[in-house]
Structures are given as C-alpha cells and as structure tokens.
Amino acid sequence: MKQRTTSALTVGGMALNQPIVRKKAVSELVVQRVLDLIKDGQLIAGEKLPSERDLAGILDVSRPTVREALRALSILGVLEIRHGGGVFVTSLEAGELLNPLDFFVSxxxxxxxxxxxxxxxxxxxxxxxxxxxxxxxxxxxxxxxxxxxxxxxxxxxxxxxxxxxxxxxxxxxxxxxxxxxxxxxxxxxxxxxxxxxxxxxxxxxxxxxxxxxxxxxxxxxxxxxxxxxxxxxxxxxxxxxxxxxxx
Incomplete structure (x- = not known):
C-alpha cells in the first residue's frame, strides 16, 4: 500500500504534522492525535505510519514520547509494531478498539x-x-x-x-x-x-x-x-x- 504524505492527513482541520500543544501529558496527546486520524478515516487499516524518528520531528516531541504512545496504541490493538518493519494501523475494526481510550482520559x-x-x-x-x-x-x-x-x-x-x-x-x-x-x-x-x-x-x-x-x-x-x-x-x-x- 502506498504511504500518503503527512501533510495529506488531516482531521477536524488539524494535520498530523501540526505541532502538539502541551496541555496534557505529551504522550496522551500523541495517542489522541493518531486516534483522531483513525476515527476520521485518514489512517486506514494496514497503513504504515511514519518512522518513530519522523513522527518525533513532525509532532515536535521526543522519541521516547512517541515510543510510549505507539506502545500504548499497540497494547490496545490499534497499531501493530512489526520489529524491523515499521508501525501499521491494525486490520481489526478500529472503532471497537478505541472505546477504552474514552475511559483512559478520564x-x-x-x-x-x-x-x-x-x-x-x-x-x-x-x-x-x-x-x-x-x-x-x-x-x-x-x-x-x-x-x-x-x-x-x-x-x-x-x-x-x-x-x-x-x-x-x-x-x-x-x-x-x-x-x-x-x-x-x-x-x-x-x-x-x-x-x-x-x-x-x-x-x-x-x-x-x-x-x-x-x-x-x-x-x-x-x-x-x-x-x-x-x-x-x-x-x-x-x-x-x-x-x-x-x-
């Protein structure tokens, strides 16, 4: 599957490459940014995310922050981390997997x-x-x-x-x-x-x-x-x- 440019990913008028505004824990904001893109259909099943390094640069956050957010989304089954192969949106139904995050933020x-x-x-x-x-x-x-x-x-x-x-x-x-x-x-x-x-x-x-x-x-x-x-x-x-x- 051909990977789209980050500038093409927008949700609610917000692009993936719009810097994170630090009102919450930064990793939570990274998680929410990715979730919003999936909910809006901008990131679809099987699609590969930019590399950890690229995401850190795009979002203007540290690589450990990105790593923590990706791991959290992987644990919930929203993303699949393939060692040596990158990070992909899971092929499972994203909507069913995102509900736990509504409780997480509260x-x-x-x-x-x-x-x-x-x-x-x-x-x-x-x-x-x-x-x-x-x-x-x-x-x-x-x-x-x-x-x-x-x-x-x-x-x-x-x-x-x-x-x-x-x-x-x-x-x-x-x-x-x-x-x-x-x-x-x-x-x-x-x-x-x-x-x-x-x-x-x-x-x-x-x-x-x-x-x-x-x-x-x-x-x-x-x-x-x-x-x-x-x-x-x-x-x-x-x-x-x-x-x-x-x-």
Missing part, C-alpha cells in the same frame, strides 16, 4: 484505585490459567525479565520496561486473545500510576520479590500458587498507591 485517583481492584480480581485468574499452559519459551522469557530486574533493582527505567513486558507476556501466555486484550487494556490504563510508584526503591524491590513468587509457582506449574502470588502482588501495588497518595 482516570483520576479514585478510579485508579478501582482499576487496581479490577486487576486484583482479573490477573490472578490469568496467572492460574497460565500456570497450566505456559510454554517453555514463555517461561524462559519471563525468567530473563526477572533476572534483569534482580541484576539492577535500582534502575527504575529498566524495571518499568521489564515489568510491562513481564505482565504482557503472562497475558499472551494465556492463549486467549480476548483475555489478553482486556488485561492489556487494564495494564495500559494503570501505567501512569505504576510509573510514579516505580520511582520508589522499596516499591520496586517488593514487586521484584512478588515476581519471584509468581515465577516459582509458574515453574512448578502450580495454578493455585500462581493465583495466590499474583493476587498478593496486585494487593501490594494497590496498597503502595494508596500510601503514596495518602488516600
């Missing part, structure tokens, strides 16, 4: 707690399922992520990236695309809260210890232990959030 401290309450119920169920069906390949990958966290627990950025990948891998290992998609949506919605918490060394170290307990259960293929370990992990994260906000 998150506040109160419903952030409710979000973690949902994860406390949801992710232990996933962990129990995964314990009985995880592949050796996924198990090895999870262990590598945990090993990276153990090797440098003081690096908040490394922890964040490996933490996101750890939970994403667990969801995919469920073997159920619907369970995985819902779980990724919940994780994405809670990412900003997690970023704040993960700056705290004590919170990171507790999460790493939690991941060790989860991995021990997965290695043992023990569904009950995996469910219990994941539930405690989610409770620990929610409690840390409450302590950090004083709620």
């Amino acid at each position: 998150l506040n401290p109160q419903n952030m707690f409710e979000l973690f309450d949902a994860r406390i119920e949801y992710e232990p169920m996933i962990a129990a399922i995964v314990a009985t069906r995880i592949s050796n390949e996924d198990l090895t990958h999870l262990q590598e992520l945990l090993d990276a966290q153990l090797a440098d627990p003081d690096d908040a950025n490394t922890f964040h990236d490996t933490d996101v990948e750890f939970h994403k891998t667990l969801l995919d290992a469920s073997g159920n695309v619907f369970l995985s998609r819902v779980g990724k949506m919940l994780q994405f919605l809670g990412d900003q809260g997690r970023r704040v918490l993960q700056k705290e060394n004590q919170v990171r170290r507790q999460s790493i210890a939690d991941h060790q307990a989860i991995m021990a259960a997965l290695h043992a293929r023990d569904a009950q232990a995996a469910e219990k370990a994941m539930r405690q992990h989610m409770i620990n994260v929610r409690n840390a959030l409450k302590e950090a906000t004083g709620a």
